[in-house]
Amino acid sequence: MKPRTFRRKQSKVGLAPGTLVHVGEKKAEKVVIRAWIYNSEKLIEKELKTVEECQVLKDHPGMNLWINVDGLDQVEVIEKLGSYFGIHPLTLEDVLNTGQRPKMEDYDSYIYTVLKMMLLDEIKEEIIIDQVSIILGPNYILSFQEREGDVFDPVRERLKNPASRLRKNGVDLLAYSLIDAVVDNYFLILEHFGEEIENLEEKLIMNPVPETMRMIQKYKREMIVLRRSVWPLRELVNSLQRVESGLIKEATQIYLRDVYDHTIQVIDSIEAFRDILSSMVDVYLSSLSNRMNDIMKVLTVIATIFIPLTFIAGVYGMNFKYMPELEWRWGYPVVVIGMAIIGISMFLYFKKRRWV
Amino acid sequence: MKPRTFRRKQSKVGLAPGTLVHVGEKKAEKVVIRAWIYNSEKLIEKELKTVEECQVLKDHPGMNLWINVDGLDQVEVIEKLGSYFGIHPLTLEDVLNTGQRPKMEDYDSYIYTVLKMMLLDEIKEEIIIDQVSIILGPNYILSFQEREGDVFDPVRERLKNPASRLRKNGVDLLAYSLIDAVVDNYFLILEHFGEEIENLEEKLIMNPVPETMRMIQKYKREMIVLRRSVWPLRELVNSLQRVESGLIKEATQIYLRDVYDHTIQVIDSIEAFRDILSSMVDVYLSSLSNRMNDIMKVLTVIATIFIPLTFIAGVYGMNFKYMPELEWRWGYPVVVIGMAIIGISMFLYFKKRRWV
C-alpha cells in the first residue's frame, strides 16, 4: 500500500473548512509564477516575482490571461491570488490539498477543475501522481501544479504561434488544451505499462517465480491507483461539456467531446489491463500446479521403480540359514536379470502414461 | 461475525412502531445534555440538569440553539425533548435504536439525519460504531450521541471564536460542520487500516502463516462493516444537497458538496482496500503452493538421489554364494565410485532444473 494514495487531509482533521493549509508532500523548492497575456495579435510572457504584479497585468484589457503557479508551499501566495480573482475559500483549500479526486465545480463566476497528472518514477516502477488545478474565469486561467513540469510545454509552444487556434480563441480553448495535455500524458503511462505487462507475460510462460507474482500484484495495484484517478475524470469532462455558464463556448464543446473519447479509451485500457493481470494470476497458479506435478512425477517414477527392487535385494540380504536360492549357481544372475526386467517394464509403463 | 453488526431491534420485534425503547448496548453511564445558544455576538454554553431547562433557553429569541445529548439510556429525557421541539415519534424511535443505517429524512419542519461515528478499539483492532443523530430545525440543532466523545470538540472550539463562519451563519452550517467532523474522522480510521494492511503485506511476502490469512479475513470483514456505514452516507449527503425545505441555505450547499467529495473519497479508499485484500488472498494461496513446491523439491532431490544408491548397496548386500564382484580386489572401490558418479550426476541434473 502506498500511503500516498490513501492518506488525505490528515493534518487538517479538526480544522475549520476553508482554512488554507498545504496538505501533501513538499515537492517543489520554491513557488514559480508565470503569466502569459495574449490575444490573436500579441503575446506577453512574464515571470512574476510577487503576486502583486498580477494586478499590473490587468492593464491589458480585452486580452486573455494565463497564470501558472508551480509549487504550492507558500500558502499566502495562493491566498492573495485567490482573493485578487475572487476565488471561494473552499476552492483554494482544494487547490492546496493534494488529496482531491478529479472533479469539476461550477462557481458561476469561474469553473474549478482538479486533475491528476501522472508521472512515472522509472526506478521504482511506480506512478507518481501530481495534482493540477485549473480555474477558468471569463478571460483568465489560473493553473496550479505541485512542481515544475513539462507536460504543458507543447501548449506553451502552440501559444507562441500567432496562427494557432489557441491564440484566436478564448481562454476556454486554452483550458481544454491543458486538460487534453494531461490526458494525452496518460497514454504514455499506459504504453509503458503495456510493455511491462507484455514482458511479465513472457516471464510468466518461461519461468514463473514468486517474484513474477509480486510483479503482477504490483501492476494490479498501480492499475487501482490509475483507475481512481481516471474514473472521476470521465465525469469531470462530461460535466464540463454540459456546463451552462457561458464560460465555455459551443465551439469548444466539440473539442471536449474529443477529450471525453480519450478518457474513455484510457479507462478501457485500464480495465483491459486489469482483466489481463487477473488472468495472469490464473496462469501463475496453474503453472505452480504443473510444476508440482512435474516434481511429483519424478519422485514417483524413481521411488516406484527402486523401492520394489530394493525390497528384493533386501530379501536376499536376509541371513536365514536355509535359503536354497542363495546356494544356487545361477541365483545371483537370475535375480539381477529379474530386477532389470521389473525395472524396465515399470519404466515402460510410466513412459506409456507420459510421466517420463 | 461481530454480533453488533447484524443484530438489530431484536428486543423490539413485536412492539408497536413508534414505541420508544433504547435498543443497543448501554455505552454511557449517564445522560449529559449540553446547550449552546449563540449568534454572531454572543455565545452561552450551559449544561442542562433537567430537560425542562431547555425551555428557559428559548428566552433568547433570534439566537441559534444547539443541544447535544450524550447517552441514550434515559428514554424519558429524549421523549420530553422530542415533544418540546415537536419531533415525530418515528424519529425518536430511530434516535434510540442504534441499529439504523445512515439516512436523511425530511419531515418538513425539521431534517433528521443518522450518521455512524467510527472509533477504533486499538486493542481488539476492531471498529466500534456509534450512532449520531442530528435533527436540524429552523433555528435549532439537536444532536444525540451514544456516549461522550471528542469528535465534535473542534467544532465547539470554532464556535467559541466570534469571528468564525459558524457564528456568522445559521444552524445549517453548524449541521454541516458536525457531519463534516464525522466524515473527517473516517480518514483517521482509513489511515490506520492503510498502515495495518501495509504491514500485513510485508508479512505476507516475508513469511506467510495461517495467522496472516486470518488477519486478511479480519480486515476484509472490517471493510464490509465500514462499507455498510459509508455507502448510505453518500446518498444521505446527496439528498441533503437537494433538500428544498429552506432549512438549508444555498451558501451551505457548496459546503455540502465538499462533504460529498470526501464521502466519495472514503468509499473509493474502502473499495481499493477491498481490491487489495482480495489480491492478498491470491498471493497467500500462491505462496502456499510455492512452499509446497519447495518442500517437495527437497524431498524429491533427496529421495531420487539416495533411493537408487541404496538399491545398489542392497544388491551387494545379498548373500548369494556365487557373486563374483564380491571377490574382486577392486570391487568395493569401483562400486563406491560408481555410486558417487550416479549421485553427483543426479545432483547436477537437479541443479540444471533449478530444484536445488
Place this chain on the structure above:
Amino acid sequence: MKPRTFRRKQSKVGLAPGTLVHVGEKKAEKVVIRAWIYNSEKLIEKELKTVEECQVLKDHPGMNLWINVDGLDQVEVIEKLGSYFGIHPLTLEDVLNTGQRPKMEDYDSYIYTVLKMMLLDEIKEEIIIDQVSIILGPNYILSFQEREGDVFDPVRERLKNPASRLRKNGVDLLAYSLIDAVVDNYFLILEHFGEEIENLEEKLIMNPVPETMRMIQKYKREMIVLRRSVWPLRELVNSLQRVESGLIKEATQIYLRDVYDHTIQVIDSIEAFRDILSSMVDVYLSSLSNRMNDIMKVLTVIATIFIPLTFIAGVYGMNFKYMPELEWRWGYPVVVIGMAIIGISMFLYFKKRRWV
C-alpha cells in the same frame, strides 16, 4: 437444491390463466377464517364458520374490517371471498399459488401485495417460506396465510388496545403493521444465521473438516433463498410508497419509509453474510493447503534425514571381501557417530527453515 425453491406452478402448466387451483404443499389441516371489525371505539372479533358470514359483518358501516384466512386448501372459500369483495381472478390465482415472488399490484379498487414469511425449521436448519397475501381495499383488509402462525399476534394485541394508533387510523396503517411484522421477523432469522455463521467460523479456524465446507455451502444456499425473497420486497415497499390511488394515506407513507429502511437493512445483512461465507471458502481452501504443507513437512523431514543414513548403513552392509573399513577397530563407532552428525545437522537445517 430444495425443490420448494425452484418448483412452481407445475401442476398448473397448461391451465387457463385465472383458473383457481391451490399450488403448493398442503400445510394446514383446515381453513380458519377470523374477522376483526373495528373503529376507534369498538372492536368485534369473530371466527367465521362460513364465508357467507362475512356479509353480515358488513352491517357495521364506517367500521374497518380485517379478515384473515389461515390455510389455502379450500379453493371455493377463497373464490367466494374474492367475488364478494370484487377481487380480480388473477389476484386470487396468485393468492392460491404459493410460488409467487413478493410483489405489489395496484388494481385501482384495491392493492394486492404478496410477501414471504420466513420460519426456521430448527431441526433441519432450513428456512421454511410461507406466502402471505394482503389485499388492501378502501375499508377492508384480506390477509391469507398458508397456515396458522403467530407472526401477526403482536399486531392483534395492539389492535385490542383502544388507545393504539392502529385503532385510530384506517386499514392502510393496519396493512403497514402486517408488512412490518413480516419484515421484523426477518431479523430473527438473520440473527439466527449470524450466530450459526459465527460458530461455523470458529470451527473453521479450529478444525476444518469437509463437513465445515458442506455447512458453508448450505448457508450460502439459504442466503440465495433468502435473497430471492427479500430483494423484490424492496421494490414492493418502494412501489407502495409511491402508490397514488388514495388507498394509502400520506401519514402512512412515513411509516412505509420506515419499513423500507428495514428492508434495506435486511438486504445489507444478507449481502454481508454472502461476502463472509465466500471468504470462508477461501479460508477453508487455504487451510486445506496448509494442512497438506504440514503433512508434507513431516514426511520430508523424516524421509530426508533417514534415507541418506539408511544408504550409509547399506554401504557397510555390502558383502565385498575387501572392505578395509569393516576391519578397522573403530570403524563402527566412527560410522555411527558420522551418521549422528549428518542426522542432527539435517534436523538443525530443517529447524532453521521452520519445518519442524
Place this chain on the structure above:
Amino acid sequence: MKPRTFRRKQSKVGLAPGTLVHVGEKKAEKVVIRAWIYNSEKLIEKELKTVEECQVLKDHPGMNLWINVDGLDQVEVIEKLGSYFGIHPLTLEDVLNTGQRPKMEDYDSYIYTVLKMMLLDEIKEEIIIDQVSIILGPNYILSFQEREGDVFDPVRERLKNPASRLRKNGVDLLAYSLIDAVVDNYFLILEHFGEEIENLEEKLIMNPVPETMRMIQKYKREMIVLRRSVWPLRELVNSLQRVESGLIKEATQIYLRDVYDHTIQVIDSIEAFRDILSSMVDVYLSSLSNRMNDIMKVLTVIATIFIPLTFIAGVYGMNFKYMPELEWRWGYPVVVIGMAIIGISMFLYFKKRRWV
C-alpha cells in the same frame, strides 16, 4: 460449445437485408398451415393446403383469425403469407432466420415478437431451442414454429371452449396466451434441471469424480444458453406492456404483468442455479484437496513409521568386524523391542494428530 448457439446467419453474410432465406437446421418434414377463425359464437378450424386459401378465410368479417405455420422450409409460403398481410420484408427475414434473440418490434400495423421455445432432448441432456414468431395484427395472429409441437395444445383446447375468456376477447389475449404457454414451458425445463442438479450434488458429496466436474460444466453451459434466451424475454414482455398502438387492449396488460412476473421468476431461478453450480465447483475443488490430503496422510504415516525402523535394521546389518551389540545375548530382542516402541509411539503421535 454447441454450434447451434453461436452460429447465425452465416449462409446469409453478404446478402441484401430483407432477402428471404431460411437459415437454420431443417427440423420439419413439410410445412403445415392451420387456421382458426373464431369469435364468441363460432369457431372454424381448418388446415390450409395452399397459402391462397387464407384469402377465403377473410370472408368472415369481424371474426378473429389465427394462422399457425409449422416448419419454415418453404420460403415462398412465408413470402406469400407475408405479402397478403402486408408484413415488412425485414420481419419475414427474421421469421425465417432462426438465430434471432427474443425481441418485440412494433411496426404500427402489427407487432412482431420472436420467442424461444425450449425442449429437452432427454437423451443428450441438452436443451433444444426452437424459434417461435408471433405476428399480432388488428384481428389476426400469425404464428410460426420450426416444427410441429404440442406446447400450444392447451391454448387450442381453451379456444374450443366457447365460454373461455379467449373466445370472448380479441386476438391480443390469444397472443398473450401463446407467450404464456411458451414461458410456462420454461418451468418444466427448470424443474428438470433442478432435479438433475440435486442428483449431481449428492454425487458430489458421495464420490466426486472428473465426470462430476464435467456435468457441472455442462449444466453451467446449459444455463448460459437458457439465460441468453430468457433475459431478452423480460425486456420483450416489458415493451409489450408499454406498447401504445392500440393493438393490445388495457385489460390484456394485466395479464402481461403476470407473464412478466413469471419471466422474472425464471430469470431468478437461472441465476440461483448458476450460483449453486459455481459453488459446486468450489466444493469439487475442495474435495479434490481433501482426497489428496487423505492420500498423503497414509503415505506419510507408513513412510515415517518404517523409514527410521528400516534404518535401524540397516545399522545392525552392517558387516563391521567389531560391533559389540551383535555379540550380546539379548541384542536382537532388545533391538526388536526398541523398534516396536518407536513404531507404536509414532503411530500414537499420528493418532493424536488425527492422521490415522
Place this chain on the structure above:
Amino acid sequence: MKPRTFRRKQSKVGLAPGTLVHVGEKKAEKVVIRAWIYNSEKLIEKELKTVEECQVLKDHPGMNLWINVDGLDQVEVIEKLGSYFGIHPLTLEDVLNTGQRPKMEDYDSYIYTVLKMMLLDEIKEEIIIDQVSIILGPNYILSFQEREGDVFDPVRERLKNPASRLRKNGVDLLAYSLIDAVVDNYFLILEHFGEEIENLEEKLIMNPVPETMRMIQKYKREMIVLRRSVWPLRELVNSLQRVESGLIKEATQIYLRDVYDHTIQVIDSIEAFRDILSSMVDVYLSSLSNRMNDIMKVLTVIATIFIPLTFIAGVYGMNFKYMPELEWRWGYPVVVIGMAIIGISMFLYFKKRRWV
C-alpha cells in the same frame, strides 16, 4: 499484450488537436480512391487519380455520391477531400488516427462514424483490427479504410443492381449497408472462435497440457480485444437510431434496429465465450489436481506396500549372533509367505479404497 490494442496516438502526444498526422501502422502500399455516382437510373463507377477529380463528380446534381478511400498514408489527400466537403479538422484527425473507439458524432452537416473491421490472421490465430470511417452527408458518403478489403464487395454488387433497394434510396441506406456489412463480418470471426473453443474443450478433456491453458488465455485475450470494439458499437448504432438531423430517414431507422439486434447478438456471444473460457480455467485447474491425485496414489500404493516389507527383510538381514529365527528350518519360507500376505492384504485394502 498486443501493442496494437493499447498504443494510441503516441506519436501525436504534444501536437495541437486537429493536426493531421497518420497514426498507426502503414498497411496499404498506396492510396486508392474510388467513386460511385448513382441514382435509381444510372450508376457511374470511377477510380480517381487525383482528389481534384471529385469536384468534377459534383457535376451530377441530384445524384448520390460514394467515395471510398483505401489507405490512409497520404495525409494531403484526406485533407483536400475534407476541405472540399467541409469536414471539421477533428473529424479528419480521427479518420487518420487508427486508435479510435467506435463512435458516432453528429456534426449537423454530416454524421461521422468510426467502426472497427475485424479480419482474422489465420496463421497467428489473431484478430487484426482495421478502422473504417464513414462520413454521411446529405447526398454523399465518404468511407475510409486502412487497406483494400473485400468486406464491402457485396454492397457494391447490390449497388450495381438497378432494382435493388440501395439504388432506390438515399445515401443513408448505403451507410446502413456498409455498417451492416462490417457487423455481419463479426459473425464469421465469432464462428471461427466458436469452433476453436470447441476444439480446445475436447483437448481439455482428453489431455490437458500447459499449452491448453495458454490457448485459453489467448482466446480470453482475443475476447477482450473483440469486446472493446463491439461494446461501443452498440451505443453507436443506438445513437444513429436517435439522430434527429434529417440525414437519416425514418425508413432507414427500421434497418438500423436490425443492425442493433445483430450487435446485441455479437455482444451476447462474446459474453458467452468469456463465461465458457472462464469455466474452462476451472476445469483445467481441477484436472491438474486430479492428475496430481493419480500420481500420488501410485506413489502411495507402491511405497506403503514395499516400505514395511523392506523393513522386515532388513530385520532378518541384521547380523546379531543370537537370532533364533535365522536358524529355523522353515524360517525363510514363513517370512516370505508372511510378506506376501501383508503385501496382498494392503493391495486389497487399496483396491477397496479405489486407489488402484
